[in-house]
Amino acid sequence: MRTTASTALICWALASCPDSVAGAPLTAFRAAKESFALYEPIFVEVSVENSEGREIRVDLGKNRKGHLVFDVISPDGSQHDDLRLPDPGAGSTGGVAVAPGETYRQQVLLNEWFPFREPGTYRVFARVDGGSPSTLLIRIEPRDDKALHVVCSDLVQRILQAKGHEQLELARAFSYIEDPVAVPYVARMLSADALFHSQYLLLVSLERIGTPAAAEVLISTLKSKDEDSRDLARDALSRLAGQTSNEALRDRIRSALRGDP
Amino acid sequence: METSCLPRTPRIPCPNSRISVPGFPRIPGPRIPAGRDTERADMLRGLKAESNERGDAATVAGRVAARKALRTLLAQAPPENRASLLEYVEERAALLRLHARREGAVASFAPLAAGRGNALVKPSTGEVRREGCSCRYPGQLLNVGGYSDVLDAGGGTAQARSASKVGELAATATCACGVGNYVPTCNPEFFTTTSSSPSSATIMGVSATYLAGLGCAISGSQTATLVNMPREELVAARFKPLFIGNGCCSACAWNPYICAYDPCCDDPVCCGNRCLYNPNICSNDPACLPPPPPPPPPVCAHPSSFQLSQGTDIGGGTLHFDFGWGSSTGNLADLSSCTMGERVDYPFTPLPPPLPEVSPNNPTVINWTPTGGVAFDNHSTPGTFRTPYSDVTFTATQIYRYACPCVNGGNWVTIAGPFYITRSVSQNPNGSWKFTITENQGSASINPLP
Numbered sequence: 053m054r055t056t057a058s059t060a061l062i063c064w065a066l067a068s069c070p071d072s073v074a075g076a077p078l079t080a081f082r083a084a085k086e087s088f089a090l091y092e093p094i095f096v097e098v099s100v101e102n103s104e105g106r107e108i109r110v111d112l113g114k115n116r117k118g119h120l121v122f123d124v125i126s127p128d129g130s131q132h133d134d135l136r137l138p139d140p141g142a143g144s145t146g147g148v149a150v151a152p153g154e155t156y157r158q159q160v161l162l163n164e165w166f167p168f169r170e171p172g173t174y175r176v177f178a179r180v181d182g183g184s185p186s187t188l189l190i191r192i193e194p195r196d197d198k199a200l201h202v203v204c205s206d207l208v209q210r211i212l213q214a215k216g217h218e219q220l221e222l223a224r225a226f227s228y229i230e231d232p233v234a235v236p237y238v239a240r241m242l243s244a245d246a247l248f249h250s251q252y253l254l255l256v257s258l259e260r261i262g263t264p265a266a267a268e269v270l271i272s273t274l275k276s277k278d279e280d281s282r283d284l285a286r287d288a289l290s291r292l293a294g295q296t297s298n299e300a301l302r303d304r305i306r307s308a309l310r311g312d313p
Numbered sequence: 314m315e316t317s318c319l320p321r322t323p324r325i326p327c328p329n330s331r332i333s334v335p336g337f338p339r340i341p342g343p344r345i346p347a348g349r350d351t352e353r354a355d356m357l358r359g360l361k362a363e364s365n366e367r368g369d370a371a372t373v374a375g376r377v378a379a380r381k382a383l384r385t386l387l388a389q390a391p392p393e394n395r396a397s398l399l400e401y402v403e404e405r406a407a408l409l410r411l412h413a414r415r416e417g418a419v420a421s422f423a424p425l426a427a428g429r430g431n432a433l434v435k436p437s438t439g440e441v442r443r444e445g446c447s448c449r450y451p452g453q454l455l456n457v458g459g460y461s462d463v464l465d466a467g468g469g470t471a472q473a474r475s476a477s478k479v480g481e482l483a484a485t486a487t488c489a490c491g492v493g494n495y496v497p498t499c500n501p502e503f504f505t506t507t508s509s510s511p512s513s514a515t516i517m518g519v520s521a522t523y524l525a526g527l528g529c530a531i532s533g534s535q536t537a538t539l540v541n542m543p544r545e546e547l548v549a550a551r552f553k554p555l556f557i558g559n560g561c562c563s564a565c566a567w568n569p570y571i572c573a574y575d576p577c578c579d580d581p582v583c584c585g586n587r588c589l590y591n592p593n594i595c596s597n598d599p600a601c602l603p604p605p606p607p608p609p610p611p612v613c614a615h616p617s618s619f620q621l622s623q624g625t626d627i628g629g630g631t632l633h634f635d636f637g638w639g640s641s642t643g644n645l646a647d648l649s650s651c652t653m654g655e656r657v658d659y660p661f662t663p664l665p666p667p668l669p670e671v672s673p674n675n676p677t678v679i680n681w682t683p684t685g686g687v688a689f690d691n692h693s694t695p696g697t698f699r700t701p702y703s704d705v706t707f708t709a710t711q712i713y714r715y716a717c718p719c720v721n722g723g724n725w726v727t728i729a730g731p732f733y734i735t736r737s738v739s740q741n742p743n744g745s746w747k748f749t750i751t752e753n754q755g756s757a758s759i760n761p762l763p
Contacts, residue, residue: 114689115681139631141679142655142690142713216649217682248723249652249716252678280656280678280725287662287675 078103080186081178087191089199090171093225094162094190096178102150110150112180114143116158119181122165127172135165163228168192197233204229204237212246223250227257235265242273251281259288264301267292271308613719614640614647616683619728624755631693632750632757637686645686651717654680655690659709667703667738669696683715692734692750698762702746706737
C-alpha cells in the first residue's frame with residue numbers, strides 16, 4: 053500500500069519543495085510479518101520512494117520517526133488516535149535525501165507508539181504526519197512462553213554482536229518485551245559487558261516487567277560500574293517500590309536502596 | 314580411473330602404437346600420413362631398397378616391422394628429437410651396410426619397440442610387459458624401445474632367428490618407461506643381456522641413465538658379438554646420446570596413465586594446485602580468493618567542535634535548541650562506533666506542584682549515533698499544571714556527552730555542559746501566573762497559565 057504524503061510536510065528543505073511538488077514521494081508501511089508473539093517487538097518498514105528525476109528530501113522527524121503517526125484500533129474495538137512519540141529530549145534531525153529512482157527504507161519499532169498487550173488483530177493506520185494513511189493488520193498471538201524464549205534468544209544474540217546504532221535499536225526493541233521471560237536474558241546482557249551505553253534501555257524494561265525477579269536484576273545493577281546503570285536502577289527501584297502491592301518485594305527493594313546487605 | 318586432474322594435464326592416452334616385430338604379436342600402430350616428412354620418407358625408401366636386396370620372407374617381415382617401427386618412432390618423436398633420431402638411423406644403417414658388404418650380406422636395422430604405451434610380449438617367456446608410460450606430452454617420444462641389427466647373413470632361417478632374437482633382446486633392452494611395474498627401467502643390465510643360441514649379441518658399453526622425471530638418456534657404444542654366423546664378426550656401433558625422453562616415470566599407483574610424481578597422483582582433486590589461501594580447495598575454485606586485506610587500524614575519531622544554538626521559544630512552553638558537532642577526523646562517518654547522548658539529572662521526581670505531575674526517568678538518558686552531525690533538543694513540560702498555582706523553581710542539570718571506544722576507555726566524555734534547565738511558575742504583576750523554562754540564555758514561557 054502506498055500513499056502520497058503531503059508534500060508540505062515531506063519537504064524538508066524549503067528550497068527543494070518546489071521540485072518535489074510535481075511528484076511527491078510515495079511512502080509505504082509494511083509489517084515485518086503478519087503475526088507476532090505477545091510482547092514480541094513489532095518491526096514495521098517505512099519506505100519512501102522517489103519516482104522523480106531529481107533528488108528529494110523528506111523529514112521523518114526527530115530520530116527519523118518523530119513525524120510518523122499511527123492510529124490503532126484494538127481487538128476490542130477501542131480506538132487510539134494520533135499516536136506520536138513524545139517530543140521532549142534530544143534527538144537527531146530526521147532529514148533523508150532520496151536519490152532519483154531510489155527508495156529509502158528504514159525499520160521502526162511499532163511498540164514505541166503503542167503497547168500491544170492483548171492478543172488479537174489490531175488495525176493500524178500508519179502515516180507520515182499530514183499524509184494519507186496505510187493500513188496494517190497486526191495479529192498478536194496469545195502468550196507463548198516458548199515463542200518468547202525464541203524471540204529473546206535471537207535478539208540477545210543480535211544485540212551482543214551488534215555495535216553502535218544497531219545495538220541501540222535492538223536493545224530498544226528488547227526493552228519492549230514486557231514479559232518475565234525476558235528477565236534472565238536482560239540479566240545475561242547486563243553481565244556480558246558487551247553493551248556500549250545501551251544498558252539504560254534494558255533497565256527500563258525491567259521496571260516495566262516489575263516482577264521480583266526483575267527487581268533482583270535491578271538490585272544487582274546498583275553495584276554496576278556504569279554510573280548511568282546504577283542511577284537508573286536506583287530510580288526504577290524507587291518507583292517500583294512505590295507502585296508494587298507486594299510487600300515483601302517492597303521491603304526487599306527498600307532494603308537494597310538503603311544499602312543493607 | 315579418470316580423475317579431476319586429467320583435464321588439467323595435457324596428457325593423452327597412450328596410443329596403441331604397438332609395434333610388432335617378428336616373434337612378437339603384431340598390433341597395428343597409428344596411421345601416419347604419407348609424405349609428411351620428406352626426409353623421413355626418403356629414409357624409409359632407402360631402407361626399403363636395402364631390405365629388398367635380399368628378399369626371403371622372414372627378412373622382409375622383419376624389414377616391414379622395422380619400417381613400421383621407425384615410422385611410428387618418427388611420428389612420435391618430438392621435432393627436436395627427430396634430427397638425432399634420423400642421424401642415429403642413418404648411422405646405424407651405414408654401419409650395417411658396411412658390415413654387410415664385408416660379409417656379403419644385406420644389412421638393415423630396425424629400431425624396434427619404440428613409441429609410447431607399447432605392449433610388448435617377450436616371446437621366449439610369454440611375459441607381457443606393459444608399458445605404462447605416461448604420455449603426458451602429445452607427440453613426444455618417450456623412449457627408444459631398443460634397436461636391432463637385422464643381419465642377413467645369407468642363411469634365411471638363421472637370419473630369421475637372429476632377427477627374432479635380436480628383436481627379443483631389443484624388447485627387453487628397452488629403456489622403457491614403465492616396463493613391468495612401471496619402474497623406469499633404464500637399466501644397463503638389459504643392455505648387457507646376451508641373447509641365446511643360435512645367435513647371440515652382447516651389447517656392451519651402453520649406458521642408460523634414468524633421469525628422474527625426464528626419462529632415459531642413452532649413450533655410449535655398442536659392441537655386438539654375433540655367433541653362429543658364417544663368420545663371426547664384431548659389429549661395433551657407436552651411439553650418440555639419443556634421447557632424453559620426458560615421459561619415463563613410475564606410474565601412479567592408482568592411475569597408470571599418470572606418473573607417480575605427477576601432482577595429480579598425490580592430489581587427485583587439485584593436482585597440487587591447492588589454493589594458496591585455503592588448502593582445502595583448489596586454486597581454480599572461485600572461492601580461492603586472497604583474504605581480505607587487514608582492516609585499517611581503527612580510526613580514533615571522536616565528536617568535536619560542539620556548538621549549541623541559543624534557545625528558541627517554539628510555543629507551548631517548549632524551549633528548542635539546535636546543536637551540531639564535527640568529527641576529530643573531519644569525517645562524521647568515522648564516528649560510527651561512538652555514541653552521543655544527553656543526561657539530565659533532576660533533584661527529585663516527580664516534579665513538584667504546580668508543575669505537571671510527571672516523573673521522568675532520573676537521570677533521563679538519551680543516546681544516539683553521532684554520524685549525523687546535527688541534532689536538536691526540545692525542553693518541554695508535558696502534562697497539566699496543577700492548581701492552585703504557587704511559586705516554584707525546579708532546576709535540572711543537563712550535559713551533552715559522547716563515548717567512543719578509543720577515548721577515555723569507552724567511558725563518557727562531557728562535550729558540553731552542565732546546563733541548568735530551570736522550570737519556574739511565578740505570578741505576574743497583574744495577578745496571573747506564568748510558566749517559564751530557561752536554559753543557556755534561552756527561554757520559553759506559557760503566559761499566562763490557564
